[in-house]
Amino acid sequence: xxxxxxxxxxxxxxxxxGVVACNDEFFAPADSLVEPTPAAFSPRTFGAKGQVYDxxxxxxxxxxxxxxxxxxLGAPGIIRGVVIDTAWFTGNFPPFASVEACEVEGYxxxxxxxxxxxxxxxxxxxxKGDAVNPFPVESDWRFTHVxxxxxxxxxxxxxxxxxxxxxxxxxxxxxxxxxLAAMENGGLVVGCSNMFYGTPNNLLxxxxxxxxxxxxxxxxxxxxxxxxxxxxLGVPGTVRMAELDTxxxxxxxxxxxxxxxxxxxxxxxxxxxxxxxxxxxxxxQPDTRxxxxxxxxxxxxTHVRLDVYxxxxxxxxxxxxxxx
Numbered sequence: 424x425x426x427x428x429x430x431x432x433x434x435x436x437x438x439x440x441g442v443v444a445c446n447d448e449f450f451a452p453a454d455s456l457v458e459p460t461p462a463a464f465s466p467r468t469f470g471a472k473g474q475v476y477d478x479x480x481x482x483x484x485x486x487x488x489x490x491x492x493x494x495x496l497g498a499p500g501i502i503r504g505v506v507i508d509t510a511w512f513t514g515n516f517p518p519f520a521s522v523e524a525c526e527v528e529g530y531x532x533x534x535x536x537x538x539x540x541x542x543x544x545x546x547x548x549x550x551k552g553d554a555v556n557p558f559p560v561e562s563d564w565r566f567t568h569v570x571x572x573x574x575x576x577x578x579x580x581x582x583x584x585x586x587x588x589x590x591x592x593x594x595x596x597x598x599x600x601x602x603l604a605a606m607e608n609g610g611l612v613v614g615c616s617n618m619f620y621g622t623p624n625n626l627l628x629x630x631x632x633x634x635x636x637x638x639x640x641x642x643x644x645x646x647x648x649x650x651x652x653x654x655x656l657g658v659p660g661t662v663r664m665a666e667l668d669t670x671x672x673x674x675x676x677x678x679x680x681x682x683x684x685x686x687x688x689x690x691x692x693x694x695x696x697x698x699x700x701x702x703x704x705x706x707x708q709p710d711t712r713x714x715x716x717x718x719x720x721x722x723x724x725t726h727v728r729l730d731v732y733x734x735x736x737x738x739x740x741x742x743x744x745x746x747x
Contacts, residue, residue, distance in 0.1 A: 427504030427559060427585045434569065434584040435459045438497030439631065439670060439712040442479075443568070444533035445492035450480035451578065453492045456571070462580035464511040476511060480578035490517075491572045493536055495711065498588035499526070499567040505545060506583035507556040507571070516552035517577035521545055524566035530708045536568060547574060565589045594714060600663055604727065604742040605629065609657025613726070616650045617641035620736070623652045626729075632738035635671040640736030650677075651730045658746045659686075659725040662701050666741035667713045667729075676709040677731035682742075684724030692726050701727065712739075723747050 434440040436457045445453040455462075455478050462477040469475065481490040502524060509516040522545040527536060545558040571582055604610040606627035615623045620640035625632070632638050641650040662684065669676040682702035690697035701721055707713060727742055 428506065428557065428583075430503055430585040430587060431498065432459070432583045433496045433498045433500050433502065433586050433588060434494050434582060435497060437631070440497035441495050441670070441710040443493050443495050443536065443708070443710070445479070445490070447481040447490050447576075448479060449482035451476045451478055453479040455479055456492060456579065456582040457494060458581065462508065462510040476578055476580075478510070478512065478578050478580035480512070480515065481573070481576045484576040489572055489574045490576050491570055493533065493568055493570045494582060494584070495568050496566065496584060497712070499565055499590075500586045500588040501563060502544060502560045502566055502569070502584055502586040504557060504559045504585045505569070506581070506585070507550060507558070507579055508581040508583065509550060509552050509554055509556065509578065510580040511553055512578035512580065513552045515578050517550055517573035517575070517579065519547050519574040520550050520579070521547040521572045522558070523570045523572070524568065526565055526567050530711055530713055532708065539568075541570060544569070593716065594664065599745060600743040601658060601746060602741050603656045603658045603660050603662065603744045603746070604654050604740060605657060611655050611657070612652050613655045614653035616652070617734070626652065626737060626740040627654065628739070632668070632670055635736060638672065638736050638738035640672070640675065641734045644734040649730055649732045650734045651728055653726060653728045654740070654742075655726050656724060656742070659723060660744045660746040661721055661723050662717050662727065662742045662744040663721075664743040665702050665715050665717060666739065666743070667707060667715070667737065668739035668741070669707055669709055669711050669713070669736070670738040671710060672736035672738065673709045675735050677707055677733075677735035677737065679704050679706050679732040681705065681730045683728045683730070684722065685726045686723050687725040698728065704732070
């Protein structure tokens with residue numbers, strides 16, 4: 424294994440990495456590419472589409488072209504090497520693969536990523552089946568996404584993107600911040616429109632959600648309203664950065680979200696006029712940890728309300744701020 428393998432896997436699900444798009448996943452889902460554990464295999468385990476594989480597997484191509492998957496790095500940074508692991512894929516691994524990368528600000532949609540400027544990291548190279556295929560990368564650029572292309576089709580168990588994380592400098596230098604809403608700091612959900620699939624207090628738990636079941640999810644709305652939760656902050660203060668984490672929610676993430684605040688020491692929080700804006704109504708992406716800076720004009724809050732539009736699921740809510 425190359426030396427770069429000792430560096431963090433920037434694409435790992437543990438850091439919030441995820442597959443945002445692929446052209447085909449007929450036999451096995453592309454999401455498995457970023458799982459942190461080694462691929463497993465149970466022989467003669469058949470599903471409706473054949474042998475079950477722990478990885479990403481596309482159908483057999485009968486037309487020109489190749490298959491691909493785009494991975495959002497959980498920690499954007501400088502990539503020093505990639506590993507294309509074809510564990511357990513023997514007669515169905517792709518004979519060749521290539522890797523490209525791009526840097527796109529914010530939280531781009533798959534359509535926006537398709538228009539991005541991609542840089543080749545690994546040229547079209549031969550792969551071995553049921554093997555770890557390492558490829559060093561020589562680039563000092565910061566990247567946010569990688570695109571794995573396989574030629575022409577087949578199965579890949581894991582994609583490891585080893586490198587050095589480089590955070591957005593605009594999100595640094597905000598000293599003395601604490602998670603005002605964290606359950607471990609006394610935060611508590613005191614109001615909720617719907618909790619059909621999961622308790623809203625899951626939003627305030629420490630750590631990353633491991634599954635969709637560890638978040639808050641509402642029933643499907645059939646009216647013109649939207650769902651919401653109200654959090655009584657464990658530590659009243661001024662919110663400076665909000666994290667809205669939709670990890671694991673793919674076909675059921677909210678399309679948009681908004682944050683408002685109120686100060687119970689000044690106004691009755693049951694009075695609609697007591698609430699002020701923290702984060703305007705903003706588009707969200709599925710299966711993504713979103714981090715948003717809050718304008719310095721934001722006021723002290725004892726309560727924060729999260730509105731999601733129109734419904735859906737959220738894994739975690741972090742409200743980093745200055746305690747009052």
